Amino acid sequence: RKEVEQDPGPFNVPEGATVAFNCTYSNxxxxxxxxxxxxxxxxxxLLMSVYSSGNEDGRFTAxxxxxxxxxxxxxxxxxxxxxxxYLCVVNMNNQGGKLIFGQGTExxxxx
Amino acid sequence: xxxxxxxxxxxxxxxxxxxKIECRSLDFQATTMFWYRQFxxxxxxxxxxxxxxxKATYEQGVxxxxxxxxHASLTLSTLTVTSAHPEDSSFYICRVPRDxxxxxxxxxxxxxxxx
Numbered sequence: 001r002k003e004v005e006q007d008p009g010p011f012n013v014p015e016g017a018t019v020a021f022n023c024t025y026s027n028x029x030x031x032x033x034x035x036x037x038x039x040x041x042x043x044x045x046l047l048m049s050v051y052s053s054g055n056e057d058g059r060f061t062a063x064x065x066x067x068x069x070x071x072x073x074x075x076x077x078x079x080x081x082x083x084x085x086y087l088c089v090v091n092m093n094n095q096g097g098k099l100i101f102g103q104g105t106e107x108x109x110x111x
Numbered sequence: 112x113x114x115x116x117x118x119x120x121x122x123x124x125x126x127x128x129x130x131k132i133e134c135r136s137l138d139f140q141a142t143t144m145f146w147y148r149q150f151x152x153x154x155x156x157x158x159x160x161x162x163x164x165x166k167a168t169y170e171q172g173v174x175x176x177x178x179x180x181x182h183a184s185l186t187l188s189t190l191t192v193t194s195a196h197p198e199d200s201s202f203y204i205c206r207v208p209r210d211x212x213x214x215x216x217x218x219x220x221x222x223x224x225x226x
Contacts, residue, residue, distance in 0.1 A: 004154075008152070041202070041220075041222070042219070042220070043204055043217035043218060043219050043220050044155065044204075044217055045217075046215065087154070087155075097143070097208055098145070098157060098160070099145070099157070099206065099215065100157070101147075101154045101155040101156075102154060103153060103154040104154060
């Protein structure tokens with residue numbers, strides 16, 4: 001079983017749509033969680049950290065369920081510029097700060 | 112501006128040759144740097160942890176004699192792909208954590224193509 005699993009997509013949605021991405025992780029000792037965005041042939045960029053209480057940043061909402069080992073990202077009112085691959089990332093803090101990346105979920109927002 | 116640089120940004124080499132990729136921390140010193148590899152449509156896979164002043168720590172399945180890592184200074188780590196083969200063609204990215212704030216900075220990546 002992969003340490004971090006995501007639906008690879010692609011998700012093809014119209015502008016303005018709401019889209020949700022899911023992620024599960026296998027190691028219950030995982031300490032911190034993130035969503036990164038990666039554009040084609042570029043390095044990943046941090047989108048937001050994910051906290052147990054849930055957190056929101058503009059159109060983006062992240063949720064964490066430690067009991068289920070499940071992380072989600074909700075994008076509301078999607079824009080063309082949101083088209084990218086979204087990476088679920090888990091920090092194994094008890095292993096020297098190693099970040100474990102999910103496969104990524106590809107999002108394509110169409111006009 | 113960029114906090115972490117990588118050089119070269121892309122390279123094409125012949126099978127059997129060696130290629131050196133540099134990762135530089137521009138704004139802060141880093142005792143640890145991480146090297147990742149990403150194949151098309153796949154996740155970033157951690158290859159090794161580069162430690163300044165000591166040997167690198169390699170992930171399971173990564174050949175240390177093929178992927179040589181040298182953390183030459185607190186601002187520079189190099190990854191050398193020795194005797195490159197076409198299956199080594201990939202996107203190589205370094206990640207540099209800032210110790211004081213735990214912020215993570217990625218290099219822009221190096222695209223290696225072995226012909």
